[in-house]
Amino acid sequence: MTISAERPVDVVAGAPSLPVSKVSWTQRPGWVSQHLGTAVVMGFLGYVFGHWLGNYIASGYTYVQNTGQNNIADTLALAFMVLGWLLGIGALNYPLLKIVGREPAEEEIPIKHWSRFFRFSLDHKVVGLQYVVGVLLFMFTGGLLAMAVRAELLSPTFHLFSADTYIKIVSEHGTVMMMMATSIIVGPLGNYFVPLMIGARRMAFPRIEAFSFWIFTAGYMVIFAALPYGGFPTGWTGYAPLQTQAGPGMIGYLLGFAVIGTGMIASGFNIGVTIINYRAPGLTWNRIPVFVWSILATASLLTLATPVLFVGGFLGLLDKTVQTAFYVNEHGGSAYLWQNLFWFFGHPEVYIMALPGFGIAGELLPVFTRKPLFAYKVSAAGMMGVALLSFFVWQHHLFQSGINPDMRPLFMLTTELISIPTGFIYLVGLGTMYKAKIRFRLPMMFVMALFFNFLIGGVTGVFLSDVPVNVTVHGGFFVLAHFHYTIMGGLLFAFMAGLYYWLPKMTGRMMNEKIGKWHFWTMFIFFNLTFFPMFFIGLLGQPRRVFEYASNLQGLNDFASISAFLLGVSFIIFAFNLAWSMWINPVKAPANPWDSLGLEWQTASPVPHDNFERIPVIMTDPYRYGEPDAPAFADLGVAVGSNSHEA
């Protein structure tokens, strides 16, 4: 109806399905409509068209004729591929129809057909499930690249890959994983559960939400297009001048980040505005679940930090295509400019990859300890504090880059400051577990592993922020181990906790506990065995992103590599569990398998199209576990689902 508030307010739960003839042709079940297939076709046509256009425009340019390499054609091909993909899936129907004032004709009608998972869907629950598949795709392909990296590092002298191929594999791995990490929790679990947890029937901007998913998938294609273009040699940080010298694969990187960045902005925008405006009556700021707080803090970083990355990538693309000189020192540009733009985004990005994990931990702990969340307000304030401070620390990535040495103490101080609110969040978790009778179910085990891993990851971060230490370990495996402990050990474990916890609500099926335990223990043990030695490898001086190393480090490297392969096996166990529990041998999930007080468990299963029959009214704060006669969290107005309010 409006530029923004897109679905009509008056579609209610259980709305009668309309006769097919009333559904816009773009949404009808069947081939003649818009779906993944049309997106593929249009994406391909876009690619061909863009390539032709680029050649038409630029094949006469001197630099193209001199180098035989037409970056304009390569860039336009990928850009038009993204555009075609979005057109094909239907993401642009509504914005285009608006130009002629016809937006109401495109209102979405809820279709129940399975094909909705392959379409531009305005249902946040469908988008959430689409994101689950999307991020797993990133994770498994990125993981294969990691296996290749560890295989090469089995020997200091015998090589599987050339130095050049090796760095390109490392770069692709790092970039794909970082892109995945920006969305791994906000995308699937944030989109699915935030509306349910705040008692909303819809997202504020469902079209922008769906757009964020489909452009995320387009970003996947762009970043993988970097490989057939020859790869890029810069690592995930893309530093100039290497960036400037690199071949066309760099375009995949720069455009890929711009595309993924657009999706990050879109998803943060929608989810942040929804939290601010769509909270159910009675859900005041001191009652919203801590997971929602974490997503709000993340959304503020997604929306405000990512534009800087976007501009950084945009300027890099201009350097590559129209021959500007932003990052070229010899022509009045500066390689440091990229490093500043990148890290001004990059550090907030680090918290984009941490906060949602803490949110899940805070959300699950009370359920499995049957205790209220310890110091709720401190954790909410901690998250907002971290989000704010994260804009003021980026130079700690540049300590060794030749910045003015007088700046270093300042950024050392801010970095050490940010570990204080981070520590608060950590202590909130420990306080909740203190003296609790913990129920060791799978989600809880992943949360506890997170606390173990993040202790190591966070403390080594404080070491790194110390300039004298940084001087000795920067650019080596110590840093590598640090951020794998925080991102993989923190975020990825939290994601697994969230999946085991919430998949029963999303799919109506329980994850198998026994296979899950195998998954957990293998992942926990081999994660630590893979990355803990890397601290020592780093302290002993092995640099990152290099395929050769001192021969006395072979023992440690082989240990890490073999552990890494076994870590890979644990992901296969996970994939197997997913297939087993979801399709091969599904077991119906009870309405509230963990006896949670959370609002998301109290609406019916499967969740009705509009989430709640009546808009719920929130009566109290969310974590009143262990109080025998605590009032119900919310008044749902009608009896739905089977609620076990009593803890």
Next chain:
Amino acid sequence: MSELTGSRISPEEREYELRAQIGSIWSGGRLFIGIYTFAIASLVFTYFYLRSTNSASLWRTPGETAPVAMGYAIWICTLLVAFLANYGRRRLRAGFAQDFVVAGWTATGVGLLGLFFQIYILTQVPFYPGANGYSSMFIGYSIFNIGTLVVMTYWIETTTVRAMRVRRELGGDKPELSKHEMAQLFRADVASMVYFQGFIAVAATLFLAMFYWM
């Protein structure tokens, strides 16, 4: 959509959702300005960073300037769009919906003109893009600003056609109708749009100063 209007939704719920929708347009509009601020701030940072670094003494060759007249023309178009949007909104508030539509179409035309200049100027620059910092910056900003002008023009155009549609569907623009849901949502959109246009006008002035006065 009326066939989907459930009888089960209560008037209070309807009111609640309407307020949430209006609130979303309000906060979404502000947040959009926030996003744009960070993008534009990155460009401003780039300008001053390259200017103060002056690598290889190549920030700017003495006497080198981007096309002046066309630069001013683009700037004036931007200001005009912002002014017309604001003017239209004031007239709308005073009850003259027709004036809003006229102002909207005029602004759309002006926006398209600005867009034309913004593309044309790229063919007229007297320097190679990578000649120095200033030239890179000017080319980069110009290309970025094509996007900005598209957003500006798109937003004012779509609000204008929407004004016409709302008027048609409500059957006129009598003051009583202004309480209708559709009209309320429309006004929230207009307000966000006007703030955005004003914000871009300020940013355009800043860049004008950076490229031509400093």
